[in-house]
Amino acid sequence: MEEFKFIQSITPKYYRQPSIVKGIGDDAAIIRHQQVDTIMTMDTMVESVHFSEKTTTPYHIGYRALAANISDIAAMGGTATAYLVSIVIPERWTDDQIQEIYRGMMALAQTFHMDLIGGDTVSGTALTLSITVIGAVQKDKARYRSQAKKGDVVFVTGTLGDSACGLHILLQEKDSEHYQYFVDRHQQPMPRIAFVEACQGIKRMALNDVSDGIANEANEIAAASKLLLEIDYNKIPMQDKLNDFSEQQRINWALSGGEDFELIGTISEEEWDILEKAAKHTNTPVTKIGTVKDRTSKNGTAWIYHDNQYKRLEKSGYTHLKG
Ligand SMILES: Nc1ncnc2c1ncn2[C@@H]1O[C@H](COP(=O)(O)OP(=O)(O)OP(=O)(O)O)[C@@H](O)[C@H]1O
Ligand SMILES: Cc1ncc(C[n+]2csc(CCOP(=O)(O)O)c2C)c(N)n1
Ligand SMILES: [Mg+2]
Numbered sequence: 065m066e067e068f069k070f071i072q073s074i075t076p077k078y079y080r081q082p083s084i085v086k087g088i089g090d091d092a093a094i095i096r097h098q099q100v101d102t103i104m105t106m107d108t109m110v111e112s113v114h115f116s117e118k119t120t121t122p123y124h125i126g127y128r129a130l131a132a133n134i135s136d137i138a139a140m141g142g143t144a145t146a147y148l149v150s151i152v153i154p155e156r157w158t159d160d161q162i163q164e165i166y167r168g169m170m171a172l173a174q175t176f177h178m179d180l181i182g183g184d185t186v187s188g189t190a191l192t193l194s195i196t197v198i199g200a201v202q203k204d205k206a207r208y209r210s211q212a213k214k215g216d217v218v219f220v221t222g223t224l225g226d227s228a229c230g231l232h233i234l235l236q237e238k239d240s241e242h243y244q245y246f247v248d249r250h251q252q253p254m255p256r257i258a259f260v261e262a263c264q265g266i267k268r269m270a271l272n273d274v275s276d277g278i279a280n281e282a283n284e285i286a287a288a289s290k291l292l293l294e295i296d297y298n299k300i301p302m303q304d305k306l307n308d309f310s311e312q313q314r315i316n317w318a319l320s321g322g323e324d325f326e327l328i329g330t331i332s333e334e335e336w337d338i339l340e341k342a343a344k345h346t347n348t349p350v351t352k353i354g355t356v357k358d359r360t361s362k363n364g365t366a367w368i369y370h371d372n373q374y375k376r377l378e379k380s381g382y383t384h385l386k387g
């Protein structure tokens with residue numbers, strides 16, 4: 065499809081958010097926020113790095129790419145309002161497949177009441193989706209990685225390792241009907257926006273979303289807060305069906321598999337009750353998995369208790385550039 069026609073085909077007929085003063089159709093979009101802080105985030109998904117023909121249909125490529133970005137808005141404690149999509153389209157991709165990618169994004173955008181307000185279209189060699197999401201959070205209510213305090217509880221939402229297990233099943237072409245749950249968790253992650261919205265009454269909370277695996281994200285909170293995060297391996301929430309796989313696979317997936325798009329955070333014991341209520345209210349499983357400590361020489365790192373010993377939880381998740 066010709067570029068102008070393509071842009072026309074993905075232009076929304078109306079905008080859901082009143083803050084959008086100008087959407088698609090000019091040199092750039094305009095958003096007007098007055099009483100709230102604006103959140104901006106961008107993540108990119110590339111064919112054969114983040115998805116392949118074996119693992120993801122065009123619809124799910126769009127869905128997942130937008131979900132990964134909305135997850136970062138949730139990790140800041142906000143709500144997502146609008147998004148911009150830069151797409152690199154190789155020649156062999158058909159018009160229908162590209163429309164399917166947009167259908168996947170539009171389905172999720174509808175769930176979160178978001179608007180597509182711009183982007184860019186170019187031809188190239190690997191299908192690439194680079195998405196910018198704009199969000200909003202009550203003034204001074206953003207949840208930073210640096211907000212952990214000594215004595216805090218470390219918690220995670222949902223279960224960990226599901227997405228990596230789903231990826232394994234898709235790549236190995238295992239009986240995916242029996243394991244459809246894991247495949248769905250890989251293809252259609254649900255960002256925890258409802259939960260963070262329900263947490264608005266909480267005074268202080270550190271948050272990070274699980275894109276690379278908690279072995280990374282726990283270290284990121286420890287580093288930003290200049291404290292030590294101690295995690296008990298036996299408390300990490302995992303699906304029962306994960307027991308069908310080896311202990312080594314389970315550990316790898318839960319700690320370093322990534323792409324679960326759950327949240328890992330820290331909160332004071334005093335505010336835990338409010339968090340539990342928010343979790344119940346939004347049907348979000350939450351599990352205490354550790355504690356924040358102040359150990360001068362080890363601050364900035366995460367540790368894990370497993371098989372009766374404490375070990376450094378090395379950053380072991382997915383990294384794109386190897387030093
Ligand atoms: N190429 C870049 N140019 C400018 N800033 C960048 C670039 N890459 C990452 N950043 C910034 O670095 C910080 C960390 O980014 P990172 O992508 O690691 O976080 P994330 O999106 O939470 O993780 P993930 O990419 O695994 O989902 C963010 O503030 C991000 O905007
Ligand atoms: C086909 C295929 N192969 C491998 C993976 C696994 N994978 C790719 S990127 C990433 C970390 C998050 O990336 P980022 O840091 O860019 O957010 C992971 C776990 C996949 N999803 N699909
Ligand atoms: Mg990123």
Ligand SMILES: [Mg+2]
Nearest residue numbers: 136139273275
């Ligand atoms: Mg993140």
Ligand SMILES: [Mg+2]
Nearest residue numbers: 107132136275
């Ligand atoms: Mg991200």
